[in-house]
Amino acid sequence: MSRPTGDRSPRDLVGGAPRERYALRFDGRELTAESGQSIAAVLWSAGILAWRTTRDGGAPRGAFCGIGSCYDCLVTVNGRPNQRACLVPARAGDTVTTQEGTGRADLAV
Amino acid sequence: MPTSPSDPSSQEPSVPGPVVPGPAGLGRALPGSADCGPAVPDLAVVGAGPAGLAAAVTAARLGLRVALLDAGERPGGQFYRRPAPGLGAVRPESLHHGWAAFAAREAALRTHESAGRITYFPAHHVWTVVPDGGRWTLHAVAGPEERSVSVGARAVLLATGAYERQLPFPGWTLPGVVGAGGAQAMLKGGLVLPGKRVVVAGSGPLLLAVAGSLAAAGAAVPAVVEAASYTAYAGRLPDLLRNPGKLAEGATYGGALLRHGVRLLTRHAVTEAHGRDRVEAVTVARLGGDWRPLPGTGRRIPCDALAVGHGLVPQLELATALGCATRSGEDGTVALELDAGQRTSVPGIWSAGETGGIGGAQLALAEGELAAFSVAGRPAPAALVRRRSRLRAFAGAMAAAHRPGEGWTGWLREDTDVCRCEEVPAGRILEATRDLGARDARTVKLLTRAGMGWCQGRMCGPAVAALAGETSSAAGAAPDRRPLSCPVPLRHLAELPQHTD
Numbered sequence: 060m061s062r063p064t065g066d067r068s069p070r071d072l073v074g075g076a077p078r079e080r081y082a083l084r085f086d087g088r089e090l091t092a093e094s095g096q097s098i099a100a101v102l103w104s105a106g107i108l109a110w111r112t113t114r115d116g117g118a119p120r121g122a123f124c125g126i127g128s129c130y131d132c133l134v135t136v137n138g139r140p141n142q143r144a145c146l147v148p149a150r151a152g153d154t155v156t157t158q159e160g161t162g163r164a165d166l167a168v
Numbered sequence: 169m170p171t172s173p174s175d176p177s178s179q180e181p182s183v184p185g186p187v188v189p190g191p192a193g194l195g196r197a198l199p200g201s202a203d204c205g206p207a208v209p210d211l212a213v214v215g216a217g218p219a220g221l222a223a224a225v226t227a228a229r230l231g232l233r234v235a236l237l238d239a240g241e242r243p244g245g246q247f248y249r250r251p252a253p254g255l256g257a258v259r260p261e262s263l264h265h266g267w268a269a270f271a272a273r274e275a276a277l278r279t280h281e282s283a284g285r286i287t288y289f290p291a292h293h294v295w296t297v298v299p300d301g302g303r304w305t306l307h308a309v310a311g312p313e314e315r316s317v318s319v320g321a322r323a324v325l326l327a328t329g330a331y332e333r334q335l336p337f338p339g340w341t342l343p344g345v346v347g348a349g350g351a352q353a354m355l356k357g358g359l360v361l362p363g364k365r366v367v368v369a370g371s372g373p374l375l376l377a378v379a380g381s382l383a384a385a386g387a388a389v390p391a392v393v394e395a396a397s398y399t400a401y402a403g404r405l406p407d408l409l410r411n412p413g414k415l416a417e418g419a420t421y422g423g424a425l426l427r428h429g430v431r432l433l434t435r436h437a438v439t440e441a442h443g444r445d446r447v448e449a450v451t452v453a454r455l456g457g458d459w460r461p462l463p464g465t466g467r468r469i470p471c472d473a474l475a476v477g478h479g480l481v482p483q484l485e486l487a488t489a490l491g492c493a494t495r496s497g498e499d500g501t502v503a504l505e506l507d508a509g510q511r512t513s514v515p516g517i518w519s520a521g522e523t524g525g526i527g528g529a530q531l532a533l534a535e536g537e538l539a540a541f542s543v544a545g546r547p548a549p550a551a552l553v554r555r556r557s558r559l560r561a562f563a564g565a566m567a568a569a570h571r572p573g574e575g576w577t578g579w580l581r582e583d584t585d586v587c588r589c590e591e592v593p594a595g596r597i598l599e600a601t602r603d604l605g606a607r608d609a610r611t612v613k614l615l616t617r618a619g620m621g622w623c624q625g626r627m628c629g630p631a632v633a634a635l636a637g638e639t640s641s642a643a644g645a646a647p648d649r650r651p652l653s654c655p656v657p658l659r660h661l662a663e664l665p666q667h668t669d
Contacts (some may be wrong), residue, residue: 067386069359073257093359095254100358108343108362108446108473115591119445121343122362123588123627125350126246127239128331130622131588145354147312148252 081151085110092149099125099132099144102155110134110144114160134158209235209287211543212306212321214294214486216277217245218270218529219521220327222536223543225276227325228285230544235319236277236286237308239293239654243274245329246349247529249356263356263381265417269533292317295652297324297486297517304516307664309656316660323516323543326487326504327536328653330480330522333501333630335370335576336594338584339441339450340476348378348477361387363473367450369393369438371570372479373528376421376432382475383428390469391431393438393452395459395478396570404565411562413530439466439579441474450474453579460575479570480526481630485653487523490514494647497525499567500639501630502647508553509542510535518543527563534559577635586635587628589621597635609633609648624650 077093084090085102092101099122102110109119111133122145123131132144137154140162144155209232213224216238224236236243244250248270250260261267280286292308304324310317332349339345346354346362348370354360365388368379379392401408408415425432433452439461440451454465482503488494493505493513503525510518520539521532534556541548580586582595600606600615609625609632612618618632619625625632629648633639 067384069355069361069385072262072385073251073255073259073359075256075258077256078254093255095252095256096358096360100354100360103354103358103360103362113591118341118591119343120341120588122346122354123350124332124347125353125357126331128623128626129347129350129588131627133622145350 079151083149083151083153083155085155086157092151092153096149097145098134098136098142098147098149098153098155101149102144109157110155111158112160117160133162135162208303209233209319209321211235211323211325211540212237212304212319213325213327214238214297214306215245215327215329215521216240216243216288216290217327217329217521217532218247219329219523219532219536219539220245220325221270221273221277222533223325223327223518223520223540224286224536225273225280226537226540227543228280229276230540230546232285232540232544234280234286235289235306235321237289237292237294237306237319239291241291243277243288243290244270246353247532249353251357251359255359257359262384265377265420266529269530273533289317289319293654294486295654295656297326297490307660309654309660314657314660316657316663323518325510325518325520325536325539325543326492326512326523327519327521327532328483328486328523329532330482330526331626332477333479333481333572334476334627335478335572335634336584336586336628336631337437337439337441337579338581339443339447341585341588342441342443342447343445344443344447344473345441346473346475348375348475349480350477351473351475352378352381355381355385359385361385361473362475363471364388365390365471366473366475367391367393367438367452367469367471368475369450369452370477370479371395371572372477373418373421373566373570374477374480376418376425378475378477379430380421380424380428383430384424387473389425389428389430390471391433391452392425393436394432394434395437395455395572395576397434398569401565401569404561404568407561407565410558414528414559414562437461437576437579438474438476442468447471447474455573456575457573458575459573460578478572478630479567480522481626482523482526483653484523484647485650487512487517487519488647488649489651489653490517492517492519497567498564498571499526500571501526509548510539511542525560525563526567527559531556531559531563572630572634574634574639586631587616587618587621587625589623589627590617590619592616592618592628594635597632601636606636608636608638612636622655624648 079094109121134144135156136142212235251257442449453461520535580594
């Protein structure tokens with residue numbers, strides 16, 4: 060079994076500091092982003108692993124492939140649905156909301 | 169990947185240039201190319217990972233004018249992924265093996281770029297390559313605003329790399345279950361971890377690298393769960409012994425795991441992930457020789473994340489759409505058929521790296537350079553040719569050792585979602601194969617929608633092919649066909665010139 064390693068972090072490995080830190084909102088909650096992080100990275104660093112529910116089962120989903128291939132991490136950013144959270148850079152003041160189903164409830168007839 | 173000044177991969181080969189392409193390369197491949205205007209690049213390289221980057225800088229050194237198109241914001245591909253500049257990392261190399269080989273080529277890229285020999289198009293996702301009167305036109309979607317961009321070239325090198333092979337198991341759609349390569353990418357690019365206690369599972373050498381990185385970055389890794397047996401390598405000893413560098417690389421990973429107290433369980437698999445809204449534990453079971461889980465051997469390991477993957481799959485959409493011939497690899501994936509000069513079966517189209525069979529970054533660097541010599545019509549240095557053949561042999565040994573055994577389907581349940589996008593459970597796919605006679609992934613897709621969602625079957629494709637019996641048939645799995653390699657706004661399709669052929 061691995062020893063508890065609460066004393067190390069990814070940042071310790073690479074050193075330095077982010078150019079900026081800024082706030083964004085996820086489902087009404089304020090999160091801190093480091094400049095250069097993707098939306099998925101910001102959510103992961105806040106311990107959030109799910110930001111979408113599936114169309115059929117309503118099951119929670121988040122980042123899976125991490126490189127933009129699987130489209131599991133789709134999320135609504137500033138009102139625009141179906142953005143890949145693992146690719147889209149987080150920007151100051153972004154409003155990120157959990158995407159339900161297609162994210163197009165506004166088009167429902 | 170250890171590098172030293174004597175390691176040919178760590179330095180750009182010094183070649184006097186510029187030269188005129190000779191008869192074996194560009195000239196012969198494209199007889200009509202003399203008509204091209206001076207603005208048309210000699211070579212368009214798709215992908216700026218190890219293979220594409222090495223090819224682009226070598227081709228530029230050999231005197232070719234090169235366009236380098238890449239979906240990423242920065243060169244390096246998945247292997248040399250690093251934090252965005254805004255994150256201010258001062259030691260990005262500490263997340264990598266073989267950083268010097270990349271740094272040398274990135275510096276060369278910048279030099280060639282400012283000299284006008286390479287035009288570099290970052291954040292350009294090429295979605296199709298079409299013949300266009302003796303040359304090629306590459307269509308790309310550019311930037312977050314999805315602009316439509318076309319680039320012409322006399323020859324094309326496809327260095328589109330690979331994505332991770334996934335095999336489904338109950339609970340694999342739970343948040344916290346992430347691709348092993350995905351966990352690595354998120355760590356390298358965003359400096360984040362999916363959890364504090366991360367089990368690493370699946371098959372292939374990537375698992376050791378991922379476990380080492382996660383542990384070094386502060387995650388507890390209770391176990392690396394490898395389905396294959398490393399003794400499977402023993403049958404290919406000569407190929408292993410010809411590659412002391414690769415063995416040292418393996419030993420480096422092994423040493424890192426020991427240092428972090430990580431246990432390696434071979435012939436084991438995660439057969440279920442447990443949790444309600446996120447993963448809380450996994451069941452790990454022993455496997456028989458064909459990867460069938462042995463009843464009664466399951467035990468639970470608590471964790472808050474699982475990083476899982478079963479090797480890599482060549483990314484071939486652009487190549488197969490062009491009609492490039494493929495072959496079945498020893499790892500059960502489909503790869504491009506390439507000749508000694510990295511030519512595909514389609515004149516004017518070259519390829520290098522993972523597209524020709526999964527083999528890792530060192531091999532990709534070597535093949536990228538070889539392809540550049542070939543496109544330029546120049547003889548390749550003998551040492552480079554030997555290096556490629558040695559690394560290819562090693563890749564073959566690895567591929568054979570980690571080929572999924574057919575018994576893996578034994579850990580599926582009827583209600584296990586196989587297709588994540590369309591939420592198609594194994595039971596529906598078995599219905600299609602057992603009751604409705606589907607014998608290939610395409611028929612299963614038409615009957616069940618498996619593979620019809622956003623990812624276009626990239627995640628479920630290998631599993632569906634196996635369930636349909638494709639991978640065990642003599643012909644092997646058919647290559648995936650995706651006419652567009654990424655989602656493309658309809659307006660871009662509407663803008664394409666009409667073809668009347």
